[in-house]
Amino acid sequence: xxxxxxxxxxxxxxxxxxxxxxxxxxxxxxxxxxxxxxxxxxxxxxxxxxxxxxxxxxxxxxxxxxxxxxxxxxxxxxxxxxxxxxxxxxxxxxxxxxxxxxxxxxxxxxxxxxxxxxxxxxxxxxxxxxxxxxxxxxxxxxxxxxxxxxxxxxxxxxxxxxxxxxxxxxxxxxxxxxxxxxxxxxxxxxxxxxxxxxxxxxxxxxxxxxxxxxxxxxxxxxxxxxxxxxxxxxxxxxxxxxxxxxxxxxxxxxxxxxxxxxxxxxxxxxxxxxxxxxxxxxxxxxxxxxxxxxxxxxxxxxxxxxxxxxxxxxxxxxxxxxxxxxxxxxxxxxxxxxxxxxxxxxxxxxxxxxxxxxxxxxxxxxxxxxxxxxxxxxxxxxxxxxxxxxxxxxxxxxxxxxxxxxxxxxxxxxxxxxxxxxxxxxxxxxxxxxxxxxxxxxxxxxxxxxxxxxxxxxxxxxxxx
Numbered sequence: 141x142x143x144x145x146x147x148x149x150x151x152x153x154x155x156x157x158x159x160x161x162x163x164x165x166x167x168x169x170x171x172x173x174x175x176x177x178x179x180x181x182x183x184x185x186x187x188x189x190x191x192x193x194x195x196x197x198x199x200x201x202x203x204x205x206x207x208x209x210x211x212x213x214x215x216x217x218x219x220x221x222x223x224x225x226x227x228x229x230x231x232x233x234x235x236x237x238x239x240x241x242x243x244x245x246x247x248x249x250x251x252x253x254x255x256x257x258x259x260x261x262x263x264x265x266x267x268x269x270x271x272x273x274x275x276x277x278x279x280x281x282x283x284x285x286x287x288x289x290x291x292x293x294x295x296x297x298x299x300x301x302x303x304x305x306x307x308x309x310x311x312x313x314x315x316x317x318x319x320x321x322x323x324x325x326x327x328x329x330x331x332x333x334x335x336x337x338x339x340x341x342x343x344x345x346x347x348x349x350x351x352x353x354x355x356x357x358x359x360x361x362x363x364x365x366x367x368x369x370x371x372x373x374x375x376x377x378x379x380x381x382x383x384x385x386x387x388x389x390x391x392x393x394x395x396x397x398x399x400x401x402x403x404x405x406x407x408x409x410x411x412x413x414x415x416x417x418x419x420x421x422x423x424x425x426x427x428x429x430x431x432x433x434x435x436x437x438x439x440x441x442x443x444x445x446x447x448x449x450x451x452x453x454x455x456x457x458x459x460x461x462x463x464x465x466x467x468x469x470x471x472x473x474x475x476x477x478x479x480x481x482x483x484x485x486x487x488x489x490x491x492x493x494x495x496x497x498x499x500x501x502x503x504x505x506x507x508x509x510x511x512x513x514x515x516x517x518x519x520x521x522x523x524x525x526x527x528x529x530x531x532x533x534x535x536x537x538x539x540x541x542x543x544x545x546x547x548x549x550x551x552x553x554x555x556x557x558x559x560x561x562x563x564x565x566x567x568x569x570x571x572x573x574x575x576x577x578x579x580x581x582x583x584x585x586x587x588x589x590x591x592x593x594x595x596x597x598x599x600x601x602x603x604x605x
Contacts (some may be wrong), residue, residue: 142317143568145186148435149319149340149439153332156504157344159324159358161185161491162193163300164174164485165350166307172504173314174514175573180342181308182317182335184323186355186571187578192352193490194428194578195459197376197416198407200224200233200234200296201438201491204259204267205395210468211499213262216488219495226494228518231409233526239295239390240270240279240310243287247570248394252290255394259292266293281386283443288441295390297409301578301588302522307493309567310520320571324351325581327361332476334414346478346509347498353424355470356482367483372463373415375433375456376442380586381410383451391444402440404448408526409553409581411454416442420463426528429456461486471499475507523562527582532556549599551587560596564603576600 142150158169161183162510169181185191200223207481227234243249256267270508275289276282282461282529290580312318323338327347335342349358356369384406393401404414417433434456442449469492470483480503482496489496524531532538532545533554539546563570563579570576573583573596582596583589589596 143312143491144318145320145571147339149322149342150317152178152343154180154342154344154552155509156346156348157182157333157335157342157349158350160350160352160355161188161308161318161320162191162350162352163189163304163307163490164482165495166304166311167493167497168350168482168500169311169316170307170314170517171494172499173311173316173517175203175511176513176515180319180344181295181314182319182324182337182342184321184338186320187575188318188568189301189578190575192459192461193300193304195457196300196374196487196490197403197405197413198298198300199390199405200488202264202292202294202300203262203488203491204264204292205255207467208258208261211471211565212469212488212492215469215492215495215499217263218354219492222494223298223491227298227303230306231522231524232306232596233299233524233528234296235406235408235526235528236294236296237406238291238293239392240275240446241290241292241392242275242282243289244285244396246287249287251394252288255290264294267291274290277387278393280448281445282391283446297390297406297408298490299526302525303490303493305568305579306520306522309522310517312567313520318568324358324361327358329362333478346507347480347506348480349479349483349502352485353428353460355462355477355481358482361480362474362477362479364474364481366472366481367464367466369483370463370465371421371426373419373421373426373439373458373460375429375437375458375466376413377434377437377453378413378455378457379412379414379448380452380454383412384410385411386445386447388528402437404441404445408528409584412448412451414448416459424460425426426538427458427460429458437491449552452586455584455588469496471496473503473507478507480504480507506582523559523579525579532559549595550582550585551593552587554579555582557599560599561603564600569598573597573600581583
């Protein structure tokens with residue numbers, strides 16, 4: 141197994157190279173690893189899941205409101221089933237909180253039965269209409285004026301960071317080469333693809349484009365112009381854990397053409413999030429928050445859950461989604477080019493990731509890649525960073541066996557020295573302090589590393605020597 145972040149690249153001909161190590165790219169690499177192929181996964185960043193995958197609303201969707209008959213609807217439905225089972229097996233934090241689609245005016249209320257009917261067309265039959273009284277009993281802290289809701293009990297919350305890392309870990313352990321800090325600069329065709337990267341040359345028989353926000357750019361390097369990615373910024377506010385008792389479900393608005401709108405939701409880490417905005421931009425690097433965007437969120441949050449606005453804010457962040465102006469994923473095979481493009485994967489990509497991976501693997505087979513017999517992969521069990529199960533600092537058995545699990549370094553998030561050590565020596569170690577935070581939650585609490593920052597940095601730097 142190989143993970144490289146610097147230096148020259150190996151001179152070998154790969155069967156498949158997957159460009160983009162987000163949740164979709166890592167899922168594809170993991171799925172291909174079931175077959176005895178020479179596979180490489182490359183990414184321009186210093187870590188897996190370092191783009192869109194790290195900054196989303198972390199919801200395991202049902203696909204109840206997808207456009208019926210689309211590829212997205214089908215893959216979300218299948219992917220949800222597969223990812224829910226995989227999360228349980230692999231220790232990925234997942235909580236079955238359910239969602240309430242809240243109507244705030246008569247027009248929205250009248251839309252709810254149509255959304256329930258749409259869910260049925262998408263194969264989901266568990267929605268239920270709630271009147272205002274039942275809604276108030278279920279969510280007593282809702283703002284005044286809520287007229288009713290559509291309950292979607294199988295919309296759950298999940299850890300997107302651990303999901304991506306689990307896929308990558310399993311892929312690497314099965315023989316996939318992971319090359320980070322490896323930006324693709326040009327692609328030359330012929331008997332095989334030659335990828336000129338920031339770290340040298342890579343060669344492959346088949347190529348998969350899972351480059352997310354940059355998928356259209358890579359597509360053009362292959363002579364295709366099938367779609368254009370418009371970065372759609374979503375800003376979010378993270379509230380302190382003391383706000384968690386205010387909300388029991390994912391509180392969704394009636395969706396619009398721009399997306400699912402501003403929601404309030406608990407997280408598997410014990411916080412509450414408010415967001416996202418939906419701002420179409422020109423800059424694919426514009427992940428900063430704006431005063432205007434945050435004020436918009438606060439105004440919407442004040443109507444949904446007024447008491448939330450008085451709670452302490454732990455953090456704000458923004459992510460960019462790959463909007464294409466289409467109502468479906470842009471997944472397409474080009475057999476003559478031995479190339480599959482996986483574009484336009486929006487906020488449902490986390491949920492659909494395993495199904496997308498299976499679909500892409502099938503497309504590669506149809507395009508001429510000899511997959512051979514499938515094999516089982518060695519199971520993985522990821523470090524648990526959620527709140528629904530005991531964490532290491534709460535487990536006397538772990539502490540008795542190794543006192544490092546009783547030595548807390550980050551007190552806001554109760555992260556121990558043992559967890560940081562494990563992350564730094566893991567199959568796919570973090571390339572930065574932010575990567576360490578996504579693996580352990582260190583520096584992710586209310587002080588944002590003000591107190592623990594020097595200690596965490598020292599452990600990070602010592603662990604990389």
